[in-house]
Structure formats: structure tokens, C-alpha cells
Amino acid sequence: xxxxxxxxxxxxxxxxxxxxxxxxxxxxxxxxxxxxxxxxxxxxxxxxxxxxxxxxxxxxxxxxxxxxxxxxxxxxxxxxxxxxxxxxxxxxxxxxxxxxxxxxxxxxxxxxxxxxxxxxxxxxxxxxxxxxxxxxxxxxxxxxxxxxxxxxxxx
Numbered sequence: 001x002x003x004x005x006x007x008x009x010x011x012x013x014x015x016x017x018x019x020x021x022x023x024x025x026x027x028x029x030x031x032x033x034x035x036x037x038x039x040x041x042x043x044x045x046x047x048x049x050x051x052x053x054x055x056x057x058x059x060x061x062x063x064x065x066x067x068x069x070x071x072x073x074x075x076x077x078x079x080x081x082x083x084x085x086x087x088x089x090x091x092x093x094x095x096x097x098x099x100x101x102x103x104x105x106x107x108x109x110x111x112x113x114x115x116x117x118x119x120x121x122x123x124x125x126x127x128x129x130x131x132x133x134x135x136x137x138x139x140x141x142x143x144x145x146x147x148x149x150x151x152x153x154x155x
Contacts, residue, residue, distance in 0.1 A: 004058065005029035005091075006077050007068020008049065009038045016066065016091045019099065021045050030057055030077065055080035063087065066094050 003020055007013050008029025018041070021027045029042070030050040039049055050057050055076040058065070065081050065088040072078065081088050089097070 001064060002026045002062040003028075003064050003066060004062040005066045005068070006053065006075070007031055007070050008042065008047075009034055010068060010070070011038075013066070013068050013091055014038045014042060016095065017042060017047050018045050020094075021047055023098070028057075028062070053077045058084070058086065061086050064089065064094075066091055 003025050005013055005017050005020075005027065006029070008017050009031035013029070017027050017029055022045075028048045028050070030053055032052065034049050034051045042049055053076050058077060058080050061084060065077075065086055067078060067081070067088050067090060069090070080086070
């Protein structure tokens, strides 16, 4: 699936982009401010970045646009998505629909590396979870952790 992310250089959206890429999706994105360390990290993952929100970046139309929380009506890309009926959703909705749907989840989040490390100490969650499903490691300067623990389940 070709996914374009509006607001890709934010901490959550950047992590989401790398997760989508690791799942085999073709990912591109744009942001008002594209600069290191996030831009470097995304580009190393093969994710193309565009500075700004010119609507032409949606030509040809992607299969899905993930719209970041900072986007509002009046943004040229948001307006193009709505006018052209390009499928879209929020980052949290994509995470639910494409990653977490069939999993039991224990999530711990932090922005600057203070919260996750003590919680993920080996064995601390052993009684609660049965398997590690996937892990997106923290990176230098933006040490956000996104870890999805659990086992598959039937709904």
C-alpha cells in the first residue's frame, strides 16, 4: 500500500511511518519543518520527505493519507484529500486498524526516555504478557519507545 503521512516529522507520526515501512508499505510524507534528527532517521528507512504542503505531492494519489493532529482545514493537502476523495485516517486509527486489531496490548509511552526504560526491564511484565509482537526502538535525541506486546486473539 502507498501511504502518505501529513505531519510526518512529529515524534508519533515519524514512529508510525517507520512502523508502516517495516510492515512493507511504501511510505512518503511531508511536514512544515523537515530537519534532523527525524528527517535523517526517516530517510535512512527509505522514506521520502517533502518540505511543505503543496497539494501536488498527492499526484498520483496515494492509496491512503494519514493526517497528523496538527493539520487543519485550509491546509492545501487536507483540502486536496477531501476534494479528491482520497482515503484518509488519523495515525491512532491506522495503528489500531493495521497493527493492534488482533492483539492484546500493554502500552507504555514517554517522549524523552524517562518512562519506558524502567517498565521494559527484563521480566517486569512477564506475568502479564506471553510474547513480544513487535518493537520499535528508541533513537538518540528523540528517545521515544513504541512497543506492542501481546498475543494474537480472535474477536
